[in-house]
Amino acid sequence: MGFGLWLWAFGFEFTVALVTDTQEQTVKISARDFSFSYGTQTALRRINLDIRPHEIFTIIGPARSGKTTFLRCLNRMNDAIPNVRYEGQVLLDGADLFGKGVDVSELRRRLGMVFAMPVALPKSIFNNLALGPRMRGIRGKRRLSALVEESLKAAYLWDEVKDRLHESARNLSGGQQQRLCLARAMALEPEVLLLDEPCSGLDPISTRKIEEALVELKSRYTIILVTNVTAQAARVGDRTAFFLMGEMIECGATEKLFTRPDDPRTSDYITGKFG
Amino acid sequence: MNLTRDRVVSPILFAIASFSITALFVIGVFIFVEGLPVMLRVGVWKFIGSSEWLPLEGKFGILAMIVGSITVAVGTLVVAVPLGVGCAVYLSEFASKRAVAIIKPSIELLFAIPSVVYGFIGVLFIVPFMREHFGGDGHGFNIVTASFVLGIMVLPVIVGISVDALQAVPKVYRDGSLALGATQWQTTTMVTLKAARSGILAGVILGMANAIGETMAVIMVVGNAVVMPNSPLDSVRTLTGNIALEMGYATGDHRQALFATGVVLLVMIMMLNTLTRYVTRKRVARQ
């Protein structure tokens, strides 16, 4: 317990340092010649891009273009796959993600992730949200409750579930579950949100709710959104990258990319010639 | 902190997981060290190839018991497979979901009935029945009796595993067959049973291993005579029975011969196990 407290205190100081840092920086995440392969298959080839703080950065591209892989590289979720190989660098606040001595747990806490399919653990709503903070060693009931409430509010879910926090999260509808996942990611108090096609299984209304939430959240987080709905990227993205066959074809302001793409493949994709 | 803990956990878990191997090794060493010398002294072929068992005169031949174990196991399957697989097919293909939800766990509960209770029921009902209606050399204590007792005993195992195997067959297979105009029975025999074949076979082999390994229930009903059986109505002794019967009084070579019986039993079970692995691996490969 004492150790946990100490750690918490340490983490706190760390966050303060980061806040001062981010105010000056213009690049939050930056990939330099980043390649990724597992086995003999190359999934990503020489990716170069910069993601700025407090923007919604969307990644579009057809299936198997490497966009999800890229996202999962950012919080090193691909580590579990056998025989993976990274080349080049990805910098988070200037520090290499794959450098020596990186605490993967801490990294994943800083980059909260939401998966394509909403995964509500068979626990109560409260415990779903408290999972991450508890694993960081936060035990205090008051602090946990505050975190849970705050994240649920940020995900526009609080009003719908505040009376049944201790009921099973599996009883929520699909859209609610996905917002629960979003809230669960935010309960980690991350700096970046990684969203992997978060609306792929949802109806238009739920989708809109999530999109609204994202725009609202921009001020607090850097958001990276992978989507296969180009319209979604157009709606919410500040800047957009187009991935194809493991390569980044084009990256730029969303409006520009959608109206005057540099690369013919990009225009083919967004006009629906393939995809 | 978390990472260090994770680094400590892994080797600890590895040590725990290796326990089974270690235990197996120690068991093997203890059984073989006690059993092998007498086996080698008598000669392995003589030990497993002769059926003269006169331990006090130094004659150790366990062929009759090997045959006894195998015949009882085969008899068990003859009783248990039609009943068990039939019951499983009924449960998974024809019975209502609600009935299955009640019956399947109940049958699995029966897995917990001590084998001695089955033996007791055998002595009480099946032995007198066999004696009065069939007679024979075993006077009711015979292979058929033992097969019935063990057959009933392994039913829960076979039913449980077969139902699992049948239920694991994807619904689309059945739908495909039914869509072609096949009746439910045709679908079952031609599609479902074929697809679940190896799973059911694994259950049957496991049942057989249980039958070969069972001791007390068998001692109670099989008569334990050390002879080559000429008919299913003869009494036999099984390998397990031999150990349990004589262990209390055995000393010196006699005792070692009982450990050697254990060695033979172990080898037989390992062979069955390898067979199971082969069967299940083929299933995995196909899928």
Next chain:
Amino acid sequence: MTRVHPKTKEFIAKMALRGIAAVVILTLVSIVGYVIVKGVAVIDLKFLFGQPRSMGREGGVFPFIVSSIYITVISLAVSIPLGLGSAIYLTEYRAEGWATKVIRFGIDCLAGIPSIVLGLFGFSFFVKFLHLSWSLLSGGLTVSLMILPFIIRSSEEAIRAVPQSYREVAFAAGGTKWQSVTRVVLPCALPGVMTGIILAIGKCVGETASVIFTAGTSLRTPQSVFDSGRTLAIHFYLLVRETGASDMAYGSAATLLIAILSVNFTAYYLMRRFLRRVS
């Protein structure tokens, strides 16, 4: 050859199968029912908590109940940590490879060892080599070897059934492997793990062949794990062998069956309630 109409065939087959299922269920149920009905008349407080007299032909079965509990507790205390640990290692900590193959092979072999051979081993290892003599400790350890593979397998299956996405959630939330196991995977696998453990309890309580060589047959109430004791199952076996189908034999068997079945029923009931609550 006359061709039977498929519909007729279907009808016959269905009837035959229904018959078979009925036979199987009736046989098993009637065995349990017969023993319990015959034995329940003997069971009263004096029987359950009394001391046996004249070789257990009269009196109670209290010492045997105590011994059975000892054996069960000892073997579970050993095999649950080992079994769960092994299952976790095999599913979570080690990718399929030679190591898992070797360990699995060992577990399969261990599972295949007939209990009588384990009894031989227990006798020469625990009783003689470790000088534990005939004691509940020797018996419990021997039985734990018997149920260990069983617990590993059922736990492994239960853990495998937990969706991969649950683990990813734990990792994405900054969890380490161990945290994902203890906080997400194990709680979800708990019902399956418990089922295995419950069935294992049945095996502990009902085991005779190996226990008779390791725990002994003493009629006294054991005072510690170093004492010899006779389990209910062994007592029943010896009674039947020595005195035939006596009232006491029925009483012991009924006690045994009722104990096992009620443990199982309670556990199933709790598990169902638990499952309904979380999903």
Next chain:
Amino acid sequence: MKARWHRLLMVVLSLTAVGLGLSGCGKRPSQGRTLRIVGSTSVFPFAELLAEAYRDVRPDIVVDVQAGGSTVGVVSAKDGICDIGTSSRELRPEEKEGLTRIEIARDGIAVIVHPGNTIDELTSDQVRDIYAGKITHWRQVGGADADIAMVTREEGSGTRGAFEEIVMGKTRISPRALVQDSNGSIREAVATSPNAIGYVSVALVNAKVKALAVDGEAPTEEHLESGAYKVMRPFLFLVKGAPEGETQKFIDFVLSADGQKVLKAEGLLSPSKQ
């Protein structure tokens, strides 16, 4: 949910703790307070009764009786695993070394058949021929029209050893004989099969079976005492070295009038005068 999981963990831990605690409190002096008797399954019931009776005399002493077999009794006594080993057969010469042999009783071996059997008497030659497999039909000895089901004890048993020595001589018991592993189970097998023949300790003969006269002498107490009924063996206590302390006191009790009364009541004979 999480609380539940922790509760399970608690249960597991407390189980372990209970186990450890139990093993902790098990470390109490075993010498002097517990007498461990191991051996013959034939002696086992009687030793158990003696232990029960001794509880009234010395409530502070725990007498723990194990059935293992005569040979186990001999070996355990020699190894010092137990305080007293028991045997239901005479010791072989190589077994005698280092052991004190105390005869606590003698036991006749009765040849028994189903109560419905018309035969009342056999000669010892007939019994031998039946067990050798030469006589296979009850009519051959003047009985009913049925095959004989012979039931015997397993190889190494004290009862079987005594039976072979006294009745069979050099002839072997046929391997076709059904084998049961205790006196009681032979009796039960014979009691439930109309055509069976078996042999058990005289003390275990009850109304469920009929004891045959052998060579004209029924196995009654009188004939046994006089030596007219010949099929008899000793029950032995075996102690490593010389008995002392509580062991000696228990043996004294067994040989005393009180102890012998218990054995007599069960149909055993007092030890032969040495």
